[in-house]
Amino acid sequence: MGVMLSERAALEIKRTMQEQQATEDTVLRVGVAGGGCSGFEYRLAFDKSFDEKTDSKSEQHGVTVVVDKKSALYLDGTTVDFYDGLEKRGFTFTNPNAVKTCGCGSSFQA
Numbered sequence: 001m002g003v004m005l006s007e008r009a010a011l012e013i014k015r016t017m018q019e020q021q022a023t024e025d026t027v028l029r030v031g032v033a034g035g036g037c038s039g040f041e042y043r044l045a046f047d048k049s050f051d052e053k054t055d056s057k058s059e060q061h062g063v064t065v066v067v068d069k070k071s072a073l074y075l076d077g078t079t080v081d082f083y084d085g086l087e088k089r090g091f092t093f094t095n096p097n098a099v100k101t102c103g104c105g106s107s108f109q110a
Contacts, residue, residue, distance in 0.1 A: 055068050
């Protein structure tokens with residue numbers, strides 16, 4: 001199943017890539033790192049590296065998404081969306097593997 005990118009998130013990522021003048025080989029790397037108030041933090045970054053042995057790669061709404069295999073264990077089935085409202089603006093994560101999340105939604109416990 002992997003990580004799924006909503007169309008709205010893809011539009012924001014493509015806008016940001018264009019703003020930062022990213023090259024054709026730039027990918028969106030989605031991952032997790034230890035930290036945050038719940039144990040793991042979500043990570044989004046632009047990257048140019050991809051290793052077939054340690055990463056999985058998919059094309060979604062015109063964005064190449066790369067997830068390292070360790071992060072994939074925690075992110076399988078996660079949807080990355082983008083919210084743009086009056087009270088907040090940013091990427092959101094809907095993760096079926098999270099047993100607890102923090103109030104801001106940027107970290108989780110698996």
